[in-house]
Amino acid sequence: MNFHFFSDFESMSAEGFELIKKEIEKKPNLLFCVASGGSPAGAYSKLAAYKEVYPEFGNQLRVIKLDEWGGLEAGSSFTSELDVQQKFVQPMGITADRYWTIDPDTLDPEGSCLKMEQILGQEGPLDICILGIGVNGHIALNEPLEVHQLPYHVCELAPSTLANGMLKTLKQPPSFGMTIGLRGIMQSKLILLFIAGSGKKEAFELLKREQISPFFPASFLWLHPNVQVLVDRQAV
16 A cells, blocks of 8 residues: 655645546556545546547546445435536546446345446456545445445445535435445555545544454555555645
8 A cells, every 4th residue: 555645635636637647548448436525526627627638538438436325315416426427427528338337216226236246247357446435444335344245235324424524414314325345446456545535534544554454444455456545634
């Protein structure tokens, strides 16, 4: 695990952009696992700006979504889908035949996760996996548990997740999650872990300990040979 420290969100995002751009230039049709949230948003914005100048950039890129909230009210603006569509999929011109996603309104969450795992098996492994870290150490929506599922799966959300950030302000918060499993993450050729935003100091301190615990899922990243951790010092 390689740590890179930056003075602010802007410089962290610039480095994330450069790392992603370099990989896409080496392999234009790479499989990119897109995460929602604010931590990678700056890097996405820079990728979109680069594409405006170089329209061919990313035209072969294949994209699969990391995770999704389940049980939100119909038409909720809090879905991961809306977030990644606005910040990455649409600005990067990712066409439907190059994008695989979980429908936040699915009536068959288990079936949707099974389909995503099958797609990952056919198209994968991931070339780049984008991650943030939860206040409880979750990566994607793999929450602290004694036993972890390996494929895409439906997951119970931890109280610490539901109590954090904007989730606690929602009229109808999510009642479950749908997420890539640890196998898909760990088989990725490159993992970019962005650490930014509020409430990440304690999780970051635990991550630095080089100890593995199923109750701190991000710790499993120590077992991966190519994890680049981009840290906004203002968050830690």
